[in-house]
Amino acid sequence: xxxxxxxxxxxxxxxxxxxxxxxxxxxxxxxxxxxxxxxxxxxxxxxxxxxxxxxxxxxxxxxxxxxxxxxxxxxxxxxxxxxxxxxxxxxxxxxxxxxxxxxxxxxxxxxxxxxxxxxxxxxxxxxxxxxxxxxxxxxxxxxxxxxxxxxxxxxxxxxx
Numbered sequence: 001x002x003x004x005x006x007x008x009x010x011x012x013x014x015x016x017x018x019x020x021x022x023x024x025x026x027x028x029x030x031x032x033x034x035x036x037x038x039x040x041x042x043x044x045x046x047x048x049x050x051x052x053x054x055x056x057x058x059x060x061x062x063x064x065x066x067x068x069x070x071x072x073x074x075x076x077x078x079x080x081x082x083x084x085x086x087x088x089x090x091x092x093x094x095x096x097x098x099x100x101x102x103x104x105x106x107x108x109x110x111x112x113x114x115x116x117x118x119x120x121x122x123x124x125x126x127x128x129x130x131x132x133x134x135x136x137x138x139x140x141x142x143x144x145x146x147x148x149x150x151x152x153x154x155x156x157x158x159x160x
Contacts, residue, residue: 003143004074006070007071007072007075008075011071014071015068024048026044026047045118046118046121047117047121048118050112050116058108062104062108062125066129091137101130104126108123
């Protein structure tokens with residue numbers, strides 16, 4: 001049940017962030033919600049500028065891909081436990097994603113100004129995603145290889 005819940009949660013969050021890649025945070029709806037607060041409005045413009053400078057593919061890697069890799073990996077294993085022998089594919093994909101994030105971070109460090117609040121926010125998202133990819137890889141390995149996983153028979157659980 002835990003694997004299903006985590007898989008659905010990660011996939012849902014990934015899809016929300018994927019949709020977010022195509023929404024401009026400096027649109028009139030967001031500006032309206034800032035209620036005239038010039039600092040918030042400036043941050044929204046700065047954040048949109050940062051994501052625009054990085055581009056959609058880098059924004060996808062920086063905000064969405066790890067969630068989708070983890071979520072889809074868990075759901076695939078939940079619905080086809082025989083694929084557990086290929087458990088290593090998801091951590092490898094997450095490691096490749098970390099390499100991509102490191103490249104995005106290098107590029108972002110060159111083109112973004114960390115003194116601007118929105119640019120600093122984008123850089124923070126990238127750093128968090130790097131840590132999250134590593135954490136997801138470890139958690140995935142524990143879920144698949146651990147003693148209480150649902151992908152292999154466990155005599156303590158009464159399954160044969």
